[in-house]
Amino acid sequence: MAHPWLIWVIAVVTGICHAKQAAMADYYRQFHLYFLKGEDGSELETASDLKAKLKNLSWSHDFWKKLTLTVYTNYTVQQEATAPAMQALRRELKQRFPSGRIPQSFRDAFRAASLPLMKYTNILSFNWRTIALFVSLFASMPWLYFAFELVVLNNLLVYMIIRHEGICRKFTAELKDGKY
Template structure:
């Protein structure tokens, strides 16, 4: 389903301004300033190179996993010089993570597998980082109990990333339609999963099972949003009315900054700070006691926005949100 929004969403910054670069971005509504200033320009140059030599987005994602995991391993060492090398590797891994999406949009080579790999890449990075910090902390005198906050922070990170990614794609779905978002639903994924055979498609079925569970987690935390999306699919099968797109964007856009806070850049800036002062264990408590409250606030506010528009669609006059 495509929207009819004509709202320009290219970034208004000092980054490259050619149309190819602009088209490699998702939307200025959902892009973070650090990404627009730093990661997207680097990712764009990497994507251009990969497009010329025929490297696929999925290959870029897989390469990023190795750099991200290597970064985590280097955080185990208590030498700041080694840690800085790890920081640089992690920054490069995230540049590759930016490049794979930009390359997919530049070459129109998007796939469900690519989306799954992209999400899994960050999980591999941070599993490595959490394990390294736990082992490092034990070397520094902590007991094995450090694994408790390490695991809790890791689970928190999974939920934070899942919901931030989901809300971003919901926003893109409203302003760009299905062609501009990667919004999936468990109903369709369940049908695809059921069609796969464990004997003939073991790995794909395993991947599909994990992604189905991931999507169900996102949906379970956003019941009001699920009601809104169900009504929208029923009432507007051919596209969203411009007024609904404009109204939703106005109310939902302020929440996008919270999706950015609980994603990569904020957590990594603080992780680097804790490493510089040789107190890496603080990262776990920052994740649990700072980022989790932001996650909760983000979810609560998004549910309020969803409930508002659900009620509007249920009670609005016939001509308020006309179907296309």
């Protein structure tokens, strides 16, 4: 190979893409679970709540807890930045239903709209990556794994973000129009 460093660059880029794909798949799955099971059945948190928790921790007394919460807060900030329409919907829901009691009709409608996207969150999970890795290794073409990750899964991620953001914009508009 004329440029052996190139594989390391591709591997790092693929790792960064993988992190983004996994983060957004998890975020959309948690939002779907929020409407399915409520706050108790979802791990959906906001960066602002996490930042407030972070302020109450000390580096000298709570080093490991503060370190892990700092990483998780930054992870959540990145998720929120990637899904601005979802953040607008969350704000609208909080404003209209401050008690957190979102009408069941809204929950059902949102879940029905987001359910088809859940298969994509599953594809972006570990199992499909593992299958692609093993297939590429058994075929003695490890570069196929990177191609799968960079081309197929990134395109799937973009599609999923566009679709989910559209769903969120639609439901935000319906809330503002007084449908729910």
